[in-house]
Amino acid sequence: MKITNRSLHRDFAYFYVGLIIAFSFSGIILNHREDWYPMNYTFESKDVQLNLPENLDLLTKEYIQEEVRNIDEKYDGHRVRNNTLRVYFKGNIILDVDTATGKGIIEYKRKVPLLGHTMYLHKSTNSFWIWYSDIFGVAMLLIAITGVLIPAGKNGFSKRGWKLAVLGMLFPIVFLVLFS
Structure with a gap:
């Protein structure tokens, strides 16, 4: 069996298509988490x-x-930030809870089906998943490299593709220079 750029590109893309879709969705959602965060939704609140003491210490x-x-819930930790006490169960x-008034709201949350689970993949610190994600990162590099090498002729990488690739790489570089 002869291994070509086309077959490598195709097979890696087929194998990782599900993860590509999941990471794409969760990446977009994480980019907009200030507006909409579907990792959890509140299904009940009280x-x-x-x-609370005046002295927060x-x-x-x-x-x-x-x-x-x-x-009637099991305490799991707390923190105080910006005059708000947050208690985790x-x-x-x-x-x-507002630390000045003692008034608060308890929220019972559930993970949003499918979207919340794909976000878990994106944020996971499980060591197996980190290794698998690293392998996925290498596979994405292979998909990108083999993908640009497939076309030949006037639309190939050496004629036209490198110009688009350089243009595409300029966007993140300009963003980093201007905004970081």
Whole structure:
């Protein structure tokens, strides 16, 4: 069996088409996560009132666990940022409380079917998945390189393709120079 650029390009593209689609969707969504974040959606919420101390240094794990004891969920951690206490519970449940008033809202969240799961792939820190994603990155390089080498003649890489490739590479370089 003779291996050609065309066959390498085709076979890698066939093998990775599902992951290409999943990463494309989740990448677009991550780019717009300030506007719309479908990793989770709130299916239920409740108002909550906590008795918080004026001195936020007293917001210890023990203090917060005592304050949320009436909430029938398992405490999983907390943080204070921008005058908001966020308490995490097991099972994708989040409580946000205004530290000045003690008023808050607890949200019960679920992962958005399909889209939320593809985003998990994009953000995963699982060591197997990181290696698989690295292999995917190398495969994407192979798909790109073999793809540009397939056409020949007046539309080939050496005649016309390199100009478009250079133009396409200029966009990220200009963006990095201007905005980073």
